[in-house]
Amino acid sequence: MSKRVEEMILAACRKHPEGMLDTALEPELPGVTVNDRAEALNSLLSSHKLQILVNPADPHSHIYKASAVGDTARFKGLTAEDMLVYQCIQAAGNMGIWTRDMKQRTNLQQPKINKILKALEERSLVKSIKSVQNASRKVYMLFELDPAKELTGGPWYGPDAFDSEFITVLQEATLSYIKSKGDATLADIVRFITETGISKQALQEDDVERIINTLDYDGKIDSMEDDDDGLPHYRVPLMPIPDTTAFTSIPCGVCPVFNECVEGGKISPESCQYYSAWLEQLDY
Structure with missing residues (x-):
């Protein structure tokens, strides 16, 4: 029974x-x-x-x-x-x-x-x-499962820490590829990274897209939707954003009380220690 x-x-x-x-x-x-x-x-x-x-x-x-x-x-x-x-x-x-x-x-x-x-x-x-x-x-x-990216940090983490060097290598290679091609899609860049073997581990499209986004945010590339295929295409900008400008190098450019600074006032250029220090380091 x-x-x-x-x-x-x-x-x-x-x-x-x-x-x-x-x-x-x-x-x-x-x-x-x-x-x-x-x-x-x-x-x-x-x-x-x-x-x-x-x-x-x-x-x-x-x-x-x-x-x-x-x-x-x-x-x-x-x-x-x-x-x-x-x-x-x-x-x-x-x-x-x-x-x-x-x-x-x-x-x-x-x-x-x-x-x-x-x-x-x-x-x-x-x-x-x-x-x-x-x-x-x-x-x-x-034992047979692959851990979620939330646990491992994905490909951006080595055995013990965040692998910033690996990310820099990918950024430089991606930027160089886009410059050489003049125009590239996400699929193009994924194929390039896979075929060249830059990464020892397989990168998914969303992994590569994160690298592309960092270049985009830094102003090193532009993203534009193509009229023919409707996909984002990445190109080197015609007018790259400079790393620094005259205004960003002067203390006034990042001063939180800039609007209150007036000649002869309580907050003024002549009494500003940061402005004085900046003038002293200039090479006339």
Whole structure:
């Protein structure tokens, strides 16, 4: 009887890969008693043929999901508590979850969680990632997932810090390419970076667009929508913005009380120490 009930449960769950509530499972098992259903569920959970997960629609309830092919072997030997931690990490996706949240969601003590995490890492089921938002905090996610850019900082972060040198190299190469072409689209620049191998890691279009935007904001390139294809085209400006002007180099150009400065007044050129210092450093 138990094996037949197990097969019925698995068949029902496979029809609902998103998971099934216990209340939805009950009508799928006509003639099966509560005790037989509970016995079959426990057997399937113990053999890892079935998973019990927190219901995404209601964190206070649980759903049953049939395990994927191969999961039975991967999870062999894991206890119910091991699986509870694993499923907690699984639910966090590629944003990961840190141990304090695991403790709250599993009601397990920290030493127990640490022991389970070590076992899961040794079996390459989960991995830890350092977050660029909080270097002292590690988050855990499934081993096969790529961490979200919010965690790693994307391609702009090295192992330990923001990689400003890499960004400068990309900016210079992109600007040089636009100058040589005279006119380039985002797709052109992405292709150029990919083919030249400037970046050791694959850059997505939005990554390259960020580099282009920094050049645009600095006035080193202009962005104009092309009438033919409707796409932004990037070109070197006809009149580049100078790094400095006579007015930006003089203290008056950034003085917060400039409008109150008058000759002979309380605030005046002759009494301004910044103006005097600027005059002294001029090479007449």
